Amino acid sequence: MNYNINAKVLGYRELNKRVKDIIEKSPHSANININDVCGQKYIGDGIKACSLIKIYGVPGNDLGAFMDGPQIEVYENAQDGTGNTMNSGKIIVYGDAGDILGYSMRGGEIYVKGSVGYRAGIHMKAYKKKIPVIIIGGRAGDFLGEYMSGGVIIVLGQNADRQRELSFDSTKEVVGNLVGTGMHGGTIYIKGKVSDYRLGKEVKKMPLDKMDLELLQDYVKNHQNFFGCGQLPDLENFTKLIPFSHRPYGKLYAY
Amino acid sequence: MALKTRQADFCVERDEDKCISCQVCLRQCSNDVHDYDSEEDKIYSENSKCVGCHRCESLCPTEALKIKLSESEFRKNHNWSPGHIKNIYRQADSGGIILTGMGSDSPYPVYWDHMLLNAAQITNPSIDPLREPMEIKTFIGNKSDVIKLQVEEEKPFRIKLKEKLSPQLELSTPIIFSAMSFGSISYNACFSLAMAAQQSGTYFNTGEGGLHKGLAAYKENTIVQVASGRFGVDIEYLKNAAAVEIKIGQGAKPGIGGHLPGEKVTSEVSNSRMIPQGTDAISPAPHHDIYSIEDLKQLIFALKEATDYKKPVGVKVSAVHNIAPIASGVVRAGADFVTIDGLRGGTGAAPQVIRDNVGIPIELALASVDSRLREEGIRQNASILAAGSIRSSADIIKAIALGADAVYIATAALVSMGCHLCQKCYTGKCNWGIATQDPYLTKRLNPQIGSRRLVNLLRAWSLEIKEMLGGAGINAIESLRGNREHLRGIGIGEKEMEILGIKYAGEAW
Numbered sequence: 227m228n229y230n231i232n233a234k235v236l237g238y239r240e241l242n243k244r245v246k247d248i249i250e251k252s253p254h255s256a257n258i259n260i261n262d263v264c265g266q267k268y269i270g271d272g273i274k275a276c277s278l279i280k281i282y283g284v285p286g287n288d289l290g291a292f293m294d295g296p297q298i299e300v301y302e303n304a305q306d307g308t309g310n311t312m313n314s315g316k317i318i319v320y321g322d323a324g325d326i327l328g329y330s331m332r333g334g335e336i337y338v339k340g341s342v343g344y345r346a347g348i349h350m351k352a353y354k355k356k357i358p359v360i361i362i363g364g365r366a367g368d369f370l371g372e373y374m375s376g377g378v379i380i381v382l383g384q385n386a387d388r389q390r391e392l393s394f395d396s397t398k399e400v401v402g403n404l405v406g407t408g409m410h411g412g413t414i415y416i417k418g419k420v421s422d423y424r425l426g427k428e429v430k431k432m433p434l435d436k437m438d439l440e441l442l443q444d445y446v447k448n449h450q451n452f453f454g455c456g457q458l459p460d461l462e463n464f465t466k467l468i469p470f471s472h473r474p475y476g477k478l479y480a481y
Numbered sequence: 482m483a484l485k486t487r488q489a490d491f492c493v494e495r496d497e498d499k500c501i502s503c504q505v506c507l508r509q510c511s512n513d514v515h516d517y518d519s520e521e522d523k524i525y526s527e528n529s530k531c532v533g534c535h536r537c538e539s540l541c542p543t544e545a546l547k548i549k550l551s552e553s554e555f556r557k558n559h560n561w562s563p564g565h566i567k568n569i570y571r572q573a574d575s576g577g578i579i580l581t582g583m584g585s586d587s588p589y590p591v592y593w594d595h596m597l598l599n600a601a602q603i604t605n606p607s608i609d610p611l612r613e614p615m616e617i618k619t620f621i622g623n624k625s626d627v628i629k630l631q632v633e634e635e636k637p638f639r640i641k642l643k644e645k646l647s648p649q650l651e652l653s654t655p656i657i658f659s660a661m662s663f664g665s666i667s668y669n670a671c672f673s674l675a676m677a678a679q680q681s682g683t684y685f686n687t688g689e690g691g692l693h694k695g696l697a698a699y700k701e702n703t704i705v706q707v708a709s710g711r712f713g714v715d716i717e718y719l720k721n722a723a724a725v726e727i728k729i730g731q732g733a734k735p736g737i738g739g740h741l742p743g744e745k746v747t748s749e750v751s752n753s754r755m756i757p758q759g760t761d762a763i764s765p766a767p768h769h770d771i772y773s774i775e776d777l778k779q780l781i782f783a784l785k786e787a788t789d790y791k792k793p794v795g796v797k798v799s800a801v802h803n804i805a806p807i808a809s810g811v812v813r814a815g816a817d818f819v820t821i822d823g824l825r826g827g828t829g830a831a832p833q834v835i836r837d838n839v840g841i842p843i844e845l846a847l848a849s850v851d852s853r854l855r856e857e858g859i860r861q862n863a864s865i866l867a868a869g870s871i872r873s874s875a876d877i878i879k880a881i882a883l884g885a886d887a888v889y890i891a892t893a894a895l896v897s898m899g900c901h902l903c904q905k906c907y908t909g910k911c912n913w914g915i916a917t918q919d920p921y922l923t924k925r926l927n928p929q930i931g932s933r934r935l936v937n938l939l940r941a942w943s944l945e946i947k948e949m950l951g952g953a954g955i956n957a958i959e960s961l962r963g964n965r966e967h968l969r970g971i972g973i974g975e976k977e978m979e980i981l982g983i984k985y986a987g988e989a990w
Contacts, residue, residue: 242786267779272716272787287779288770292716292787307770310783313715326770330711332755348769349710353755373765375756411760472760473743480568480577 227252234262238286241266249275249296265305270298270315287324290317293334306343309336314356318452322364331358331377335445338362339453344402345369350412352376361449368402371467372426375411380445382459383417399424406467410474414467415442417459428474429467438466488567489528489551493537499545500524506537506546511910511922534903536912568833581833582906582916584733584825584870584892591825592844592973593876597986599967601954608956610947616957617946619887621724621864622649622793622817647817648793650704650724652887653682654943655958656877658935659868659889660706660728660797662690664741664750664762665829665906666895667923670915673898673931675699680932681939686889689728689739689764691753692718706797707784709738710764712754716787724792724817725784727777729768730799732826732869735840739764740830745909747918778814785815793817800824800846800869801839805853812854812863820889821846823869827892829916830907843869844883848981851884851963860884860963874945883981884963897938898931966990 229248233241241260248256253275260269263283270279274294281289284302291310303321307329314333322340330349333356341364348369350358358377366381383400401416407426415438420431434442442461450458493514502522507515514530515537517523531548538546555563568579601607608615629643658674671685671693678685679702686704687696691713696703705722707714719725730736741750741762751758771777777796784794795818796811798804804821811819823843828836847867854860867880868889877888896902899913906916914925946958955961969986970978978985 239786246789268783268786271783272719274716288783291783292714292719294716307779307783310770311711311714329770330714332715345769349763349765351711351756353751353757372769373763375760375763408763408765410763411757475740475742475761475763478578478740479580480571480575 227255228257229259231258231260232262233260233264233266233283236266238266238268242268242271245269245279246273249273249277253277263302270296290315293317303340304338309334309360312336312358320453325367327362328358328360331360332356333358335359335448336361337449337452338364341365341367343367345372347371347374347377347379347414349373349375350377350379352412359445361445363449363453365400366402369404369407370401371406371409371412371414372404373408373410374406374414374469375409377412378441378445379412379414380442380449381414381416382446382449384459405429406469408474409467409469410472411469413438416465416467418463418465420465420467425467428469428471430470432466432468434462434464434466438464488563488570489531489553490567491531491533492528492549492551493526493531494547494549495524495526496545496547497523499543501543501545503542505540505542509536509540509912511912511917511919532903532905532908533901534905534912535901579833580830580907581836581904582828582830583902583904584827585837586904587837589824589842590973591870592842592977592981593872593879595971595973595977596844596879596968596981596983597971598875598878598882598949598953599969600952605954607954608951610944610951613951613956615947615950616959617654617943617950619652619655619958620649621652621795621866621886623647623863624861626861648724648791650684650793650818651682652684654939654946655881655885655887656871656939656942657683657704657866657887657889658685658894659891660686660688660704660726660731661829661891661895662688662706663693663753664690664745664918666916667911667914667918667926668693668695668749669923669926669928669931670895670898671696672928673926673935674894675702676928676932677935677939678702680936683939684723686726687722690741690750690762691755692721693749693753697721704795707780708764709766709768710762712756712762712764715755719784719788719792722792724795725788726795726797726818726820727768727780727784727816728797729771729777730797730801730822731828731831732799732822732824732840732843733828733836734831735799735801735835736766737832737835738766745918750918774810774814777811777816781815795820795863795866797822797868799826800841800843802841804841804846805849808850808865809853809857809859812859816863818864818866818886819850820866820868821850822889823847823867826869827895828906843867843880845977845980847880847885848883848965852982855963874942874949877942878946878949878961879968881958881961882964882967884965886962893938894935897934898926 256277259280265286267286270290272292277296279298281300288307294313297316300319304319304323306324309328312331317336319338323342325343327346332351344367361380406429631643674685689708700721703722704724708728796816797820800823824840864886867885871888911917968983971986
C-alpha cells in the first residue's frame with residue numbers, strides 16, 4: 227500500500243505518529259512517501275516492521291534510531307545520529323550524512339552516497355548473525371569506527387562534493403584522523419592509501435584476502451545499484467584495518 | 482626481590498580443637514585460602530589470599546573459624562596508611578590501576594548521621610500507624626505545572642483529573658532497587674531482585690547490561706538502562722520495561738566509562754548484552770551523541786518517541802560539584818526523573834582512586850538540587866531519586882525530607898542477600914553467589930530465598946518509615962517530601978547546614 231504524507235506543517239511528533247499509525251495498519255506492506263521534510267527528528271524511531279519510507283527533504287537528527295526492519299531512503303542529506311542504535315533494516319542516503327552515523331548499530335546496512343561527518347560507525351557492534359555495514363561513497367571525518375566492536379565500514383572516496391572536501395586535509399586521503407581509535411572488533415575498508423599517522427593506536431593494516439574481495443564486491447555493487455554513479459573502484463586498492471586485539475584494555479589493572 | 486608485596490589483609494584463625502577437617506571451608510572458598518593435607522588430616526590456611534568475605538566462617542559447622550583483621554601492622558603513621566603502602570606495592574608489581582568494588586569506605590562525613598528527625602509532642606498529635614492509615618505510596622514522573630480537576634455532575638464526590646498526567650511509576654514504598662547489570666551480578670541475584678520488586682510493588686533496574694530473557698516476565702517492574710555502550714538496547718528492550726533510564730554517570734566512578742573484561746563476557750552475558758562472547762564490553766565515558774543539554778534532550782525524546790510517550794524516561798547522573806545546574810538542565814531537557822548517585826554509591830568495579838576521591842556526598846547534592854529546582858520553579862517537572870549509600874529506613878526518611886521522591890538501594894539489597902562487603906566484586910569470585918558468573922558459586926544464591934529476604938527488607942523499612950512518619954504527626958509521605966523543618970543538624974558547620982537547608986538541633990521554629 228502506498229501512503230503519502232506532507233510534512234510541511236507537521237512537527238516531528240505528529241509526523242512520526244502518522245508514520246507509526248500507518249505502519250500499525252499494514253506492518254509488512256507500507257510504502258510511505260514523506261514530502262517536504264524539513265528537519266523533523268526521529269523519523270523511523272523504534273519502528274519494528276518491514277516498511278519502505280521515502281523521505282523527500284532533509285530529515286532531522288536520529289533518523290531511524292532504535293529501528294528494527296524498515297528501509298528508509300533519503301533523497302537529500304541526512305543529519306546527525308542517523309541509524310543510532312539501529313537493530314536491522316536499511317538506510318540509504320542520496321546525499322551526505324552528519325556526525326555519529328550508525329552509533330552503536332547492531333545490524334542492518336547504511337549506504338551514503340556522499341561524505342559523512344565525525345565518528346561514523348562509533349561503537350558499532352555485531353551479534354550472532356547480525357553484522358552491521360556502513361558504506362560511505364565519499365569521505366569520512368575524524369574518529370571513523372571509534373570503539374568499533376564489530377561490523378563493517380567501507381569508505382569509497384568517490385562522489386565527495388566540493389564543499390565537503392574543504393573540511394579535509396589537502397591530501398587525497400579519504401578519511402580523517404584517529405581512524406579506529408579504541409576499536410576492538412570488526413573491519414574497516416578504506417579506498418586508497420591511509421597514512422599511518424591517521425590510525426588509532428588500536429588498529430593495524432592487513433592485506434586483503436579473497437573473502438574481503440568478495441565482501442567488497444557485494445557491497446560496492448549494492449552501493450552502485452542504489453546511486454548508479456562512478457566507476458566500480460579497483461577492489462585491490464583498499465586499505466583494510468582490523469584491531470590488534472579484542473581486548474585492547476586487558477592490561478590496565480593491577481590484578 | 483625480597484619485598485613482601487602481598488601483605489595479608491586478614492588472618493584466618495582456626496580453633497584446632499573444634500576443627501573436624503570436614504573441608505567445608507575449602508569447598509566454600511573460591512580464593513583457595515584453605516588447603517587440606519590428607520597425610521596430617523589437617524587444614525592449612527593462606528592468609529594472604531583471604532578477602533574477608535566471611536563465607537567459611539559463616540558455614541563452618543563447628544564454629545572453628547574466625548576471620549580477623551591481620552595483626553601484622555605497618556609502623557604507625559597517620560600520613561602513610563597501610564592502604565597507601567599496599568597499593569604502591571601492588572602498582573609497583575603490576576603497573577596497573579587499582580580496582581575495587583562497592584561504595585567508598587573512606588572516612589568522609591556521612592551527613593545522614595548528622596541529621597536528626599522530629600517527632601510530634603502535645604501541640605500536634607502523633608499518629609499510630611498500626612491503627613491509622615499511613616500513605617507511603619509514591620509516584621515517579623513529571624507532575625504537571627497545573628493540575629486541572631473535574632467534578633462529575635452525577636457523582637459530585639468523584640473528582641477526576643481533567644488532563645492526562647505524564648506517565649508515572651507507581652511505587653508502594655519509596656524504595657527502588659538500583660541499577661545492577663547482569664554480568665556484574667549473577668542471574669540468580671537479578672532474578673531475586675525482579676521477583677522482590679514485583680512482590681513489593683516496586684521496580685528493579687537492569688543496569689546497562691541488557692535484559693536477561695528470563696526476566697521478561699517482570700517487565701511491569703523493570704526499569705531499563707541506556708548507557709553509552711548501548712548494550713542490549715533494542716526496541717524490544719525498551720518496550721519490555723516500565724521506565725527507561727539514561728545512564729550518564731555513576732556515583733562510584735563519575736566521569737569514567739565502564740569496562741567489562743572479555744573473560745567475564747560468558748555466553749549468557751553476551752546474549753543479554755548482544756555482543757560476541759569473550760570481547761571486552763566497553764562503555765565509553767561520554768555518550769558520543771550527548772555533548773550538551775540539547776543533545777541529552779534529543780536522546781530523551783528519541784526514547785520517548787520509541788516508546789510512544791508511554792513510559793517515563795529518566796536520567797542518572799553522579800553527584801558532582803555542579804550537580805544543581807546539571808540537574809536543572811536535565812529536568813529542562815524533559816527527563817521525567819533525575820537520579821542522583823552520591824560519592825558513596827556502589828559499583829561492581831571502579832578504579833579505587835576515582836571511587837574514593839571524585840564526586841560529592843548525596844546528602845549535599847540532593848539538598849542543593851531540590852533547592853535549585855524549587856528556586857527555578859521546575860521541581861514539579863521531574864521526580865528526584867536519591868542514590869549512593871542508603872543504609873537504613875532513617876536514611877530514606879531523611880532523604881525524602883531533603884527533597885527526594887524516592888531512593889534507590891543496591892548495596893543494601895545485596896547485603897540482604899548475603900553480601901559481606903568484602904569489596905572484591907570485580908574478581909568475579911564472589912563466594913556468596915552474587916557478583917559472579919561461575920555456576921558453582923551462583924547456585925549458592927537461591928532466588929526464592931533471595932527474593933524473600935529482599936521483600937522482608939522492604940517490608941521492615943516500610944514499617945519503620947510509617948512509624949517515623951506517625952511519630953512526626955504525618956500521615957502521608959507527600960507531606961514530608963522536601964519538608965526540611967523535620968530535620969535538625971548535629972555536629973556540622975554552618976555552611977553545611979546552609980546547603981542542607983536545615984536548622985541546628987535546638988533551634989525552634
